[in-house]
Amino acid sequence: xxxxxxxxxxHTPVWFMRQAGRSLPEYREARGAVPMLEACAIPDLIVExxxxxxxxxxxxxxxxxxxxxxxxxxxxxxxxIKPGVGPVIADPIRDAAAVGRLRPLWPDxxxxxxxxxxxxxxxxxxxxxxGFAGGPFTLASYLxxxxxxxxxxxxxxxxxxxxxxxxxxxxxxADIAITYLKVQVExxxxxxQLFDSWVGGVAPADYRRSxxxxxEKIFAALExxxxxxxxxxxxxxxxxxxxxxxxxxxxxxxxxxxxxxAVRRVDAGKALQGNLxxxxxxxxxxxxxxxxxxxxxxxxxxxxxVFNLGHGVLPSTDPGVLAxxxxxxHEESAVHAEAP
Ligand SMILES: Cc1c2[nH]c(c1CCC(=O)O)Cc1[nH]c(c(CCC(=O)O)c1C)Cc1[nH]c(c(CCC(=O)O)c1C)Cc1[nH]c(c(C)c1CCC(=O)O)C2
Numbered sequence: 001x002x003x004x005x006x007x008x009x010x011h012t013p014v015w016f017m018r019q020a021g022r023s024l025p026e027y028r029e030a031r032g033a034v035p036m037l038e039a040c041a042i043p044d045l046i047v048e049x050x051x052x053x054x055x056x057x058x059x060x061x062x063x064x065x066x067x068x069x070x071x072x073x074x075x076x077x078x079x080x081i082k083p084g085v086g087p088v089i090a091d092p093i094r095d096a097a098a099v100g101r102l103r104p105l106w107p108d109x110x111x112x113x114x115x116x117x118x119x120x121x122x123x124x125x126x127x128x129x130x131g132f133a134g135g136p137f138t139l140a141s142y143l144x145x146x147x148x149x150x151x152x153x154x155x156x157x158x159x160x161x162x163x164x165x166x167x168x169x170x171x172x173x174a175d176i177a178i179t180y181l182k183v184q185v186e187x188x189x190x191x192x193q194l195f196d197s198w199v200g201g202v203a204p205a206d207y208r209r210s211x212x213x214x215x216e217k218i219f220a221a222l223e224x225x226x227x228x229x230x231x232x233x234x235x236x237x238x239x240x241x242x243x244x245x246x247x248x249x250x251x252x253x254x255x256x257x258x259x260x261x262a263v264r265r266v267d268a269g270k271a272l273q274g275n276l277x278x279x280x281x282x283x284x285x286x287x288x289x290x291x292x293x294x295x296x297x298x299x300x301x302x303x304x305x306v307f308n309l310g311h312g313v314l315p316s317t318d319p320g321v322l323a324x325x326x327x328x329x330h331e332e333s334a335v336h337a338e339a340p
Contacts, residue, residue, distance in 0.1 A: 001128055001190065001191065001228065002304075003271060003304045003305060003306050004191060004228030004230070004249055004250050004271050004304060004306060005228060005249070005271070005304065006269075006271050006303040006304035007304070008337075009304075009337065010334060010337055011329070011330045011331075011333040011334040011337055012296060012299060012305055012306070012307050012329055012330075012333035013060035013061070013306050013307065014058075014059055014060055014306070014307040014308065014325075014326050014329040014330070015059040015060060015061040015062075015063065015130070015306070015308060016053070016057070016059065016308060016309055016312075016313050016322060016326075017063070017232075017308060017309055017311060017312040017313065018312030018313040019053035019057065019059060019063065019313060019322070020049050020050060020052055020053050020063065020065050021312075021313065021315070022315035023313050023314070023315050023316070023317045023318075023319055023322070024052055024053065024056070024319055026052050027049055027052055030045060030048055030049055030052070031045075031049070035080075035081070036067065036081040036083075037067070037069075037070070037073055037079075037080065037081055039065075040065070040066050040067055040070050040112075041070075041112045042112065043112050043115040043116040043119065046064070046065045046066065046112070046116035046120075047116055047119050047120055047123065049065040050062050050063070050064060050065040050116075050120055050129075051120070051123065053322075054124075054127065056319055056322070056323055057319075057322055057323050057326040058323075058326045058327055058330060059326055060127065060128075061127060061128050061129070061130050061191070062120065062124055062127055062128070062129050062130065063129075063130045063132065063193075064113075064116070064117060064120070064129060064130065064131050064132060064184060064189065065116075066113065066132070067081060067087075068087075068132070068133065068134025068138065068139060068195055068197075069081065069087045069134065069139070069142065070110070070113075070180075071105050071109075071110065071133070071134075071176050071177070071179070071180040072139065072142075072143070072176070074105060074109040074110050075102070075103050075104070075105050075109060075176065076103070077089065077102070077143070078090035078091060079142075085147065085148060086142075086147065086148040087142045087147065087148070088146065088147040089142060089143055089146045089147065092143065092144055092145065092146035092154075093143040093144055093169065094144065094154070094158075095165075096165055096168075099165060099168055099169045099172065102143075102169070102172045102173075102176075104172070104175055104176065104179065105175075105176045105179040105180060106179065107179065107182075107183050107186075110180070110183055113180075113183050113184060113187070114183055114186075114187045115187075117129065117131070117183075117184050117187035117188050117189055118187045118188055120188070121187070121188030121189075128189075128190035128191055129188065129189045129190060129191075130189065130190075130191045130192065130193055130230070131181055131184030131185060131189030131191070131192045131193075132181075132184075132192060132193040132194070132195055133176075133177040133180045133181050133192070133194055133195070133218070134173075134177065134194075134195055134196070134197075135177070135194050135195055135196025135197070135199060135211075135215060135231075135233065136170040136173040136174050136177065136196070136211060136214040136215060136218075137155075137170075137196050137198065137199040137202060137211050138195065138196050138197045138198045138199060138233075139173045139176075139177075140155055140158075140166075140169055140170060140173060141155040141198050143169075143173075144158060144169075149198075151201070152198065152201050156201075156202075159202075159206065159210050160206075163210065166210060167210075167213075167214075170210075170211070170214040171214060171217070173214070174214040174215070174217045174218050177194065177218050178217070178218055178221040178222070181194075181218070181221075181222055182221070182222070182225075185222070185225050185227055189227070190227055190228075191227050191228040191229075191230065192222060192227055192228075192229055192230065193229075193230040193231075193232055193252070194215065194218060194219070194229070194230070194231050194232070194248070195232055195233075196211070196215065196231070196232070196233045196236075196243075197232070197233055197234050197311075198233070198234065199211060199233045199236060199239065200233050200234050200235025200236040200237075200239065200254075201235070202239070203238070204238050204239060204242060207239050207242050208242055212242055212245065212246050215231070215243075215246040215247070216245075216246045216247050218247075219231070219246055219247030219248060220247055223247070228249045228250055228271075229247065229248050229249050229250070230248060230249070230250040230251075230252055230273055230306075231243045231244070231246060231248035231250070231251055231252060232251075232252025232273070233252070233254075234254050234310075234311055235254060235256065236253075236254065237254075237256050237257040237265070240253065240257065240262055240265040240266050241265050241266055241267060244266045244267050244270045245267065248270065249270065249271060250270065250271040250272065250273050250304070250306060251266050251270050251271075251272055251273070252272075252273045252274055252275075252308070253272055253273065253274035253275040253310065254274065254275060254310040254311055255274070255275050255276065255277035255278075255309075255310030255311070256310070257275070258275075258298050259272055259274060259275060259295060259298035259299045259301065259302060259305070260298040260301040262274070262275075262302075263301050263302050268303070269303070270303065271302060271303055271304030271305065271306065272299065272302040272304070272305055272306070273305075273306040273307075273308050274295070274299075274307075274308050274309070274310050275295060275308065275309070275310040276288075276291060276292055276295050276307075276308075276309050276310060276325075277291070277309070277310050278309040278310060278311055278312065278313060278314050278317070279314065281309075281313075281314070281317050281318070281321050281322065281325070282314070282316065282317065285321060285324065288321065288325065289324075289325075289328055292307075292325060292328055292329065292332075293328075293332060295307065296329065296332055296333055296336075300336065307329045307333075
């Protein structure tokens with residue numbers, strides 16, 4: 001929490017995107033045959049899966065176990081998460097009538113979120129829980145394409161060709177994200193992350209015109225709660241400044257841009273989060289450790305640094321390596337914190 005607020009810290013804090021999930025055998029066991037979206041609606045299971053990585057790693061935060069499409073499912077969008085694929089939408093949104101059918105999310109639509117966050121908050125004690133929501137571009141892309149997409153072509157066709165319809169869709173998605181985040185914060189989440197994972201395919205001028213106003217609305221709505229707001233996307237090197245401008249306190253950086261360069265791209269008054277390449281954890285430990293030290297050194301140029309991977313933990317990652325990484329981050333950064 002202090003690092004997010006650019007205050008002094010005894011060591012660099014660390015957590016890992018996707019720290020819960022398929023890299024953990026106990027996750028696979030707990031999930032069993034329960035489909036992903038069903039699991040996301042069972043409070044006991046949410047609590048158990050959220051806690052699992054904290055039993056293994058000395059991480060400084062928990063991230064709520066859910067998915068960015070859970071609020072869409074909760075308002076009645078016919079969708080599924082297909083293993084190895086991702087979210088798949090039965091009737092993609094392609095016209096004004098379909099956008100009109102996207103109703104608002106009400107807190108009562110997700111009682112299991114309120115229940116799970118409250119239990120987690122009690123169980124976690126001093127360790128903060130990070131709540132999250134999907135960013136407007138990323139959710140729009142799943143809804144318009146009907147599933148994961150490489151080029152986001154129909155999405156961009158709407159963004160460029162039907163700007164009014166696009167703005168209406170993104171405004172509705174922003175309102176859904178606001179409610180989903182407020183539910184989590186009001187139940188006890190102490191920070192929030194907006195995952196606009198796939199917005200990196202958008203040029204800065206288009207981001208400013210067609211996406212930023214909607215993300216800005218989300219961050220502004222969270223402002224009164226005073227919780228740190230983290231903003232992350234993949235391949236967003238050219239957008240880092242704008243993603244900060246949208247109203248984030250912490251800008252998440254993927255592995256493509258070194259953190260000292262990210263510092264130059266983001267306005268003063270922001271902390272950074274990132275950014276070890278998750279794939280490096282599949283290389284020998286000493287190779288990964290050396291790069292983690294580099295990330296720490298580059299992170300020291302930021303006003304605040306939360307160590308993380310540059311994207312989610314890969315399912316083939318050895319949990320033992322993540323445990324060593326969390327310890328390394330603490331030990332090596334504590335040495336620097338003590339230095340005169
Ligand atoms: C794009 C996106 C999605 N979901 C999410 C994003 C943004 C983050 C990112 O960029 O990765 C967010 C998300 N999804 C999940 C979390 C849990 C918290 C965490 O530990 O980080 C978070 C923060 C659980 C999950 N969400 C999903 C899993 C895997 C489900 C399983 O066990 O099969 C988990 C643990 C499913 C999912 N859901 C989605 C994808 C692409 C997938 C993977 C599909 C696959 O490869 O099987 C959409």
